[in-house]
Amino acid sequence: MRTVALWFPDWPVQAARLDAGDALAEPIAVAAHHRVKACSHAARKVGIRRGMKVRNAQAVAPELTVVEDNPDRDGRMFASLAASFDDVAASVEVLRPGLVVADLAAAGAFHGGEDTALEMLLDAASRRGIDAFVGAADEIATAVIAARASEVVAPGASKDFLAAQPIGVLVAEEALGADAGTVRALGQLGIATLGELAALPPSAVTTRFGANGMRVHRIAAAAPDRRVAPEIAVEDLAVAVTPEDPIERVDAAAFAARALAASLHERLAATGRNCLRLKVVAELGDGTRLERVWRTRDALTESATADRVRWQLDGWLTSSRALGGGEGEGEGGGITSLLLEPLELAAPEPVGKLWAGGASTDTARRVVERVQSQLGIDAVLQPRLVGGRGVAERVAMVPFGEEPGGVEKHAWPGAIPAPLPARLGGGIDHPASRIMLIDASGTPVIVTAEALLSAEPYGLAWGEKRYLVTGWAGPWPVDEGWWTQAEAPAGRVARMQVVGREGGPEGATTGWLLVWSRRSWRVEAVY
Incomplete structure (x- = not known):
């Protein structure tokens, strides 16, 4: 058996670029939960890495274009791209958006050789601004690893190719199904390459690490794999x-x-x-x-x-x-x-305790869906990002598994600039949100009718704590709700960012997003 893998690196970034009509400015990063999920080559050149906090990435590259993670966009774009491979290979299987495998032996026999088939697959994947790497080997897992190295492994040479690969390559690609904890433990035991892992007795690895150990050992040893998209006889459940x-x-x-x-x-x-x-x-x-x-x-x-x-x-x-x-x-x-x-x-995996160390995301999802089936879909809520100028109004609580409707994707004039605060307050009407801002003479600092500060902030009092103001930006006036019938629209506010240090020079530093509303300052969120 011969398998070819086509890998599209940083596919979330490439999908966002395709969806935007190649109008995104470099460097580009795709963010999920305020962390960088994927970034372009230009972003990596300036020091941005996966897992980095978005605010840290923006500090490294202020010109960074941040796009929110959208799995639907990634899948939709890749489904359209994968259709072009059907003209080259009959057996094509999508492992995930951004990674596809095909039967190279059949495609090579039809097109007159493996090299011709590989070239045709790369031509089918070619799009403006889209990068693709191809790898070939006897096994699917080896072909996936070879694609990341852009290597065509000769028939029967899989073990020699894998022997020199670092063990970290097992967790670099999620489609391999390697357990990160197992790979980390092997590294701590001094196993640096897949060749060293393959040299270990399979029984010893399985005894120490169980099914996860067996999985990574089979990959390292280039164990025989299944065919691409085989027709396995199963009962008719279509x-x-x-x-x-x-x-x-x-x-x-x-x-x-x-x-x-x-x-x-x-x-x-x-x-x-x-x-x-x-x-x-x-x-x-x-x-x-x-x-x-x-x-x-x-x-x-x-x-x-x-x-x-x-x-x-x-x-x-x-x-x-x-x-x-x-x-x-x-x-x-x-x-x-x-x-x-x-x-x-x-067969389904046995379900253990929800919060146990080995509990999976699927386990948690099944528990949540069971709760929703018994108590109603609104019994479990999750936060979702929506449009808005402030912080609280950008977060909507929607039923688990649903997406908020009517999300505005266009720019919001007057919106709070990134990075956004990490923690919301209890609301501007909450007693704990009251805060006092004073100047150097002890006079309260207010916002004038011209949307300007009455004086330069010097100190800040929040509850029993006192802070020395070390930096501030704003205020930014917001006048919303004037079209309603209310006598005093709640949307007429001004926001300001403030950074203060508690106590002396060695005190802890805190950042706030303040709201000027009804002639007083309130804490909307904390950085």
């Missing part, structure tokens, strides 16, 4: 739908995806198994049949299944409109039939 009218809009596709995912997981639950590999099949109005196989390291949940189906349908519909030039005018028309077929099943 679900299908034939809409009354062809699906031509993305919102209709999303509705169909969620309904089919629910039906599929009802059947899976009845058999007591999970789906690891899913085939999405769609038929267009002209009879064209489109297929795509998605594989995940962890068992697919109902939400994850719906996401992947939605990404795929969105990509097909987008490609159809691009060929036809308009909504519903694609070359093949709308989607007239949709089928989901599980290709690989597995």
